Amino acid sequence: xxxxxxxLLCGCExxxxxxxxxxxxAMADAARWLECTELARAAMETTLLARGHLTKTDDWSxxxxxxxxxxxxxxxxxxxxxxxxADVRHRFQGVVATDRTTELVALRERTLDWAxxxxxxxxxxxxxLDSDGTDEVVVHHGDPRQGTADRITLVTIHGATLSDLxxxxxxYDDPDLSESCEGSLAVEGSHLVVTTTASTGPSEHxxxxxxxxxxxxxxxxxxxTP
Numbered sequence: 001x002x003x004x005x006x007x008l009l010c011g012c013e014x015x016x017x018x019x020x021x022x023x024x025x026a027m028a029d030a031a032r033w034l035e036c037t038e039l040a041r042a043a044m045e046t047t048l049l050a051r052g053h054l055t056k057t058d059d060w061s062x063x064x065x066x067x068x069x070x071x072x073x074x075x076x077x078x079x080x081x082x083x084x085x086a087d088v089r090h091r092f093q094g095v096v097a098t099d100r101t102t103e104l105v106a107l108r109e110r111t112l113d114w115a116x117x118x119x120x121x122x123x124x125x126x127x128x129l130d131s132d133g134t135d136e137v138v139v140h141h142g143d144p145r146q147g148t149a150d151r152i153t154l155v156t157i158h159g160a161t162l163s164d165l166x167x168x169x170x171x172y173d174d175p176d177l178s179e180s181c182e183g184s185l186a187v188e189g190s191h192l193v194v195t196t197t198a199s200t201g202p203s204e205h206x207x208x209x210x211x212x213x214x215x216x217x218x219x220x221x222x223x224x225t226p
Contacts, residue, residue, distance in 0.1 A: 054085050058084075062082045063083070063089070079107070123139075148170055151172075153167050153168055183207070
């Protein structure tokens with residue numbers, strides 16, 4: 001107390017000047033935006049496996065993957081959960097609040113393809129292509145049958161509805177079919193842009209060389225003329 005009194009009597013300024021209002025707002029936004037860390041992922045996995053009466057019988061191909069996205073102008077977690085029930089694998093997708101338990105978009109069962117049954121989904125990206133305050137999710141699919149494969153699909157979220165839009169291959173290599181290609185993905189405004197830098201020629205798996213622009217339209221991801 002004595003030290004405090006001395007400071008008051010001498011009129012010394014020891015406090016740090018308050019930060020500008022804009023800086024406080026930025027700090028608050030940063031605090032609200034939570035990455036889907038391993039701690040968050042593990043907690044959600046335990047909760048959602050139990051909620052769905054699912055078990056993990058194969059750690060390589062089953063479990064929960066997550067990414068932070070903007071959902072109705074606020075952060076949330078997009079999750080994909082794969083687990084087994086009665087020896088049958090099931091795949092669910094939904095949106096979970098940052099409290100790690102509240103389902104903002106209830107988990108719904110989605111089709112589980114051959115590659116996904118063997119851990120083929122490798123990563124997620126998020127981007128708001130239609131500027132509605134809710135991100136779309138770019139899902140990268142790898143296929144263990146090929147040494148190199150990266151096919152994308154787009155998950156759109158409108159209210160409580162999830163839709164899958166099929167997209168192109170970024171990379172593919174199958175010596176048995178003599179097909180291979182290599183490319184990269186970028187976002188330009190409301191478009192996804194695939195630039196193919198090497199290709200054995202247009203096919204089911206490989207686009208032609210050059211720049212390919214895709215946009216959402218009529219509930220599909222279609223190549224458009226920029």
